[in-house]
Amino acid sequence: MGKPEVDYGLYLVTDSTPAILGDRNLNEVVEASLKGGVTIVQLREKKGDTAELIAKAKALHEITKRYNVPLLINDRVDVALAVDCEGIHIGQDDMDLSTARKLLGPDKIIGVTASTVDEALKACEGGADYLGIGTVYATPTKTNTKEIIGAAGVREILGKIADAGHKTQTVCIGGVNESNLQRIVFQCAAAYKRLDGVAIVSAIMAAQDPESAAKKLLALVRSPPAFQADTRGKDSDVADVKTVVDLAPSVLQRVHETTPLSHNMTNIVVQNIAANVALAIGASPIMAGYGEEAPDLCKLGGALVINMGSVDPNGLTNYLKALKAYNLEGRPVVFDPVGQEQQRGVDSSSTLDASQKAQLVRELAAREKNVVVMTGKTDFVSDGVRTFAIDNGHEYLGMVTGTGCTLGTTISAAIASRTTNRLVAVIAAILHFEIAAEIAASRPEVRGPGSFVPAFLDELYLIRQATASKELSWLERAKVRSVV
Numbered sequence: 001m002g003k004p005e006v007d008y009g010l011y012l013v014t015d016s017t018p019a020i021l022g023d024r025n026l027n028e029v030v031e032a033s034l035k036g037g038v039t040i041v042q043l044r045e046k047k048g049d050t051a052e053l054i055a056k057a058k059a060l061h062e063i064t065k066r067y068n069v070p071l072l073i074n075d076r077v078d079v080a081l082a083v084d085c086e087g088i089h090i091g092q093d094d095m096d097l098s099t100a101r102k103l104l105g106p107d108k109i110i111g112v113t114a115s116t117v118d119e120a121l122k123a124c125e126g127g128a129d130y131l132g133i134g135t136v137y138a139t140p141t142k143t144n145t146k147e148i149i150g151a152a153g154v155r156e157i158l159g160k161i162a163d164a165g166h167k168t169q170t171v172c173i174g175g176v177n178e179s180n181l182q183r184i185v186f187q188c189a190a191a192y193k194r195l196d197g198v199a200i201v202s203a204i205m206a207a208q209d210p211e212s213a214a215k216k217l218l219a220l221v222r223s224p225p226a227f228q229a230d231t232r233g234k235d236s237d238v239a240d241v242k243t244v245v246d247l248a249p250s251v252l253q254r255v256h257e258t259t260p261l262s263h264n265m266t267n268i269v270v271q272n273i274a275a276n277v278a279l280a281i282g283a284s285p286i287m288a289g290y291g292e293e294a295p296d297l298c299k300l301g302g303a304l305v306i307n308m309g310s311v312d313p314n315g316l317t318n319y320l321k322a323l324k325a326y327n328l329e330g331r332p333v334v335f336d337p338v339g340q341e342q343q344r345g346v347d348s349s350s351t352l353d354a355s356q357k358a359q360l361v362r363e364l365a366a367r368e369k370n371v372v373v374m375t376g377k378t379d380f381v382s383d384g385v386r387t388f389a390i391d392n393g394h395e396y397l398g399m400v401t402g403t404g405c406t407l408g409t410t411i412s413a414a415i416a417s418r419t420t421n422r423l424v425a426v427i428a429a430i431l432h433f434e435i436a437a438e439i440a441a442s443r444p445e446v447r448g449p450g451s452f453v454p455a456f457l458d459e460l461y462l463i464r465q466a467t468a469s470k471e472l473s474w475l476e477r478a479k480v481r482s483v484v
């Protein structure tokens, strides 16, 4: 007979507790989810007599068979044997894998829970068909979980499995729902291995309409997230400084021509200057802090700036709504974690040397699959593959509150107008911003931070105008280096 081909895409784990199932009928809820497209089902019952459990499993198996979807039983090998369903799922405290395999034979599916690299490798070596990796996020559905490992923990496990040459399939579990599914799958992916699916309890079992919940979740599993659209472009392998610098004017010109929306959710200190900077560089600023507006604003082809300075709980709720909207729409976001350094214990930006900063930025960019910028006397920019250092700018930028934050606004306009090859767009924005500061600071009438601000706005504007008419002498000041 052989083992069936299994699609782990949308893996439903049942839960009959009142908190999840309420007063509904288990079989009806599972059948609705099968109609919605669930690809595999695990019956997970932590209570009940054996006879009762076998009866439940038998009835459920009749249903899953009609949909040609495998049914696995959590923990109970005896129940799986009794109903001759397709397999079992075992946790680390359940029967060991080799005994389970002996009892079930080679053709049954056996899945194993793993929350560490060691557990995962052992299960792969022992012949598990798939791993349930978790707990990704804390979940009220199961509170006695061993470890919350986050997407980073899942990614580490996937990486080590791939390094060891295992082809074992994988799903993740814990806190997965409609709003975070695509991000989790994206963030969990290691270089050579990605998840084959997601395992879900409450987002289906507790849904008002399990069929439509499953349908939506399956669509999210099957399609690449909008935010994963090509962000690196044809010239993504551009690594030499000259080409990167030569591409900068095209970015400024596009901002000038397209007037992209720069949606700023920024701190109270910066609002005014950020709006003025946006206008000077040719973007269209909106300082809309109300999250309910974001689903409309994100459709206007712009980018969002989230600046964490002076945030409060209410602001955070609004930020999250806006982030969700921009992610769903696949529009770019600049996240500026102002003032987070000390809380994270890496007020390191001042204590790290240049090569450590470059490494930190590159590793963070690779981990987050994003472009990361660390500003300072020397700025470091990386997309995880290419890393550049920029030595432009002026100390007055650090003496006027809010100017640093407006670099985020400048970057937002650049990445809104050039969504392919974001690294090039970000570097162009930094050069525009910092060279404008240098030129402004050297003006005779600028005698300190106060007179610097209007001169800086002027120079941002003048560089934009010059670039639009192909006058590029400002760019000769660019001090960009490639760092490895």
Ligand code: 3NM
Binding pocket: 013, 113, 132, 133, 134, 135, 136, 139, 140, 141, 142, 145, 146, 173, 174, 175, 176, 199, 200, 201, 202, 203
């Ligand atoms: N196992 P929800 S977490 C059944 O970490 C289960 O092994 C977990 O529920 C593990 O999808 C979990 O509602 C519950 O968050 C997942």
